[in-house]
Amino acid sequence: MAERIPVDEHARFVRSLLAPLGARPTERVRLDDALGRITASPVESPIALPPFRNAQMDGFAVRGADVAEAPVELPVAGEIAAAPGAPADLAPGTAVRIMTGAPVPAGADAVVPVEDTEPGDAGSVRILRGRAVGEYVREPGSDLAAGSDVLPPGLRLAPRHLAAAAASGLTALLVRERVRVAVISTGSELVAPGEPIGPGEIPDANGTALVAAVRAAGAVVVHTARVRDDVATLHAELDAAVDAGAELVLTSGGISQGAYEVVRELIEPLGAWVGSVAMQPGGPQATGVYRGVPLIGFPGNPVSAQLSFALFVAPSLRAIAGLPPAGTDRLALAEPVASVAGRRQYLRGRRTPDGRAEPVGGPGSHLVAALAASDLLIVVPEEVTRLDAGALVDTVDL
Ligand SMILES: Nc1nc2c(c(=O)[nH]1)N[C@H]1C(S)=C(S)[C@@H](COP(=O)(O)OP(=O)(O)OC[C@H]3O[C@@H](n4cnc5c(N)ncnc54)[C@H](O)[C@@H]3O)O[C@H]1N2
Numbered sequence: 001m002a003e004r005i006p007v008d009e010h011a012r013f014v015r016s017l018l019a020p021l022g023a024r025p026t027e028r029v030r031l032d033d034a035l036g037r038i039t040a041s042p043v044e045s046p047i048a049l050p051p052f053r054n055a056q057m058d059g060f061a062v063r064g065a066d067v068a069e070a071p072v073e074l075p076v077a078g079e080i081a082a083a084p085g086a087p088a089d090l091a092p093g094t095a096v097r098i099m100t101g102a103p104v105p106a107g108a109d110a111v112v113p114v115e116d117t118e119p120g121d122a123g124s125v126r127i128l129r130g131r132a133v134g135e136y137v138r139e140p141g142s143d144l145a146a147g148s149d150v151l152p153p154g155l156r157l158a159p160r161h162l163a164a165a166a167a168s169g170l171t172a173l174l175v176r177e178r179v180r181v182a183v184i185s186t187g188s189e190l191v192a193p194g195e196p197i198g199p200g201e202i203p204d205a206n207g208t209a210l211v212a213a214v215r216a217a218g219a220v221v222v223h224t225a226r227v228r229d230d231v232a233t234l235h236a237e238l239d240a241a242v243d244a245g246a247e248l249v250l251t252s253g254g255i256s257q258g259a260y261e262v263v264r265e266l267i268e269p270l271g272a273w274v275g276s277v278a279m280q281p282g283g284p285q286a287t288g289v290y291r292g293v294p295l296i297g298f299p300g301n302p303v304s305a306q307l308s309f310a311l312f313v314a315p316s317l318r319a320i321a322g323l324p325p326a327g328t329d330r331l332a333l334a335e336p337v338a339s340v341a342g343r344r345q346y347l348r349g350r351r352t353p354d355g356r357a358e359p360v361g362g363p364g365s366h367l368v369a370a371l372a373a374s375d376l377l378i379v380v381p382e383e384v385t386r387l388d389a390g391a392l393v394d395t396v397d398l
């Protein structure tokens with residue numbers, strides 16, 4: 001029986017295989033498509049924010065000097081809406097009705113909120129409370145000067161960043177390209193989810209899981225396939241993946257000890273490593289390079305495939321995409337657990353309301369529903385075969 005590679009050694013190797021993907025080219029994307037992308041350079045605002053002097057309140061634009069001694073009555077010269085157009089200058093000793101966001105006319109230097117006024121005689125306004133120069137006037141550039149940076153490089157774009165870019169009049173941003181990934185499920189028993197299931201057939205869960213996991217890790221899927229256990233078909237799909245621009249190929253299934261191990265049969269002769277890692281689930285693993293593109297082969301069992309992605313591939317992809325690593329914790333076990341000597345066990349579990357780690361559904365790597373009912377992994381170290389309730393364990397958030 002071939003040696004089992006330690007988990008941390010395999011993780012280091014996969015990380016080194018994916019390291020070159022960290023040097024990202026850049027592309028311009030429309031603001032509407034930029035959510036979650038990473039800025040590739042500082043983003044300069046061509047205009048000042050706000051772009052012009054405008055009112056912060058609905059009320060009356062005045063000269064501060066004219067309202068220093070309230071109450072005072074001023075003739076109303078007209079009205080300025082928040083609408084296109086430049087207002088006429090304000091004559092001394094007059095007021096103009098103004099709306100929030102409307103340009104403050106030259107000559108005015110304060111806005112009196114409408115609540116602090118009442119109608120005066122014959123089209124005039126009575127100002128009940130004095131306002132100092134500058135009050136309720138938003139100066140151009142008071143948020144950001146024209147030509148200065150509105151966003152830094154290396155920023156993961158959230159809605160508030162896109163709002164600032166839009167306010168600056170920008171329509172597109174230079175961002176880092178996402179890592180392009182292909183996802184290939186192997187197994188003659190697989191049918192597309194929703195297709196009728198004949199005897200011996202099951203819906204392909206790994207395709208859906210890995211596509212979603214790739215996206216959640218900030219990368220983009222450029223090719224997917226579901227292939228029967230046929231080496232020529234898999235070979236053609238690997239070529240299609242590389243031709244589609246994939247920079248990373250993920251496969252599931254076909255790497256253990258059976259008679260139809262299609263991934264093993266294809267890639268082992270090409271120099272890939274297909275072996276075993278000292279963990280459960282996820283023991284069988286494969287790594288290689290196909291036409292210059294890294295290929296990571298996961299075991300077919302759905303829990304194994306999902307955990308293998310989370311533990312070995314997601315950390316690199318998330319780091320490249322500017323996403324934080326999965327959360328970890330150290331929690332007390334809610335129940336005793338058993339494990340296998342010599343393998344690191346990743347039990348599925350959930351955090352109880354009182355903050356303990358409770359195992360969910362047993363160690364089997366086919367327990368896809370139990371994984372869905374879990375929100376963390378409970379790590380049982382290689383040398384440990386039993387832990388009592390209350391023992392402290394490392395956990396990894398799913
Ligand atoms: N004699 C041995 N048999 C097995 C070993 C071993 O060491 N010696 N390892 C076991 C472990 S652990 C795992 S994990 C699996 C890994 O096998 P493969 O990677 O070759 O995967 P398959 O045999 O193709 O499938 C395993 C299992 O998963 C189901 N499957 C596969 N693909 C999907 C999919 N896309 N969606 C849903 N389910 C999938 C498949 O039907 C099998 O039930 O090998 C063990 N055997």
Ligand code: MOO
Pocket residue numbers: 279280281282283284299301304364365366
């Ligand atoms: O190691 Mo396998 O991944 O348990 O089912």
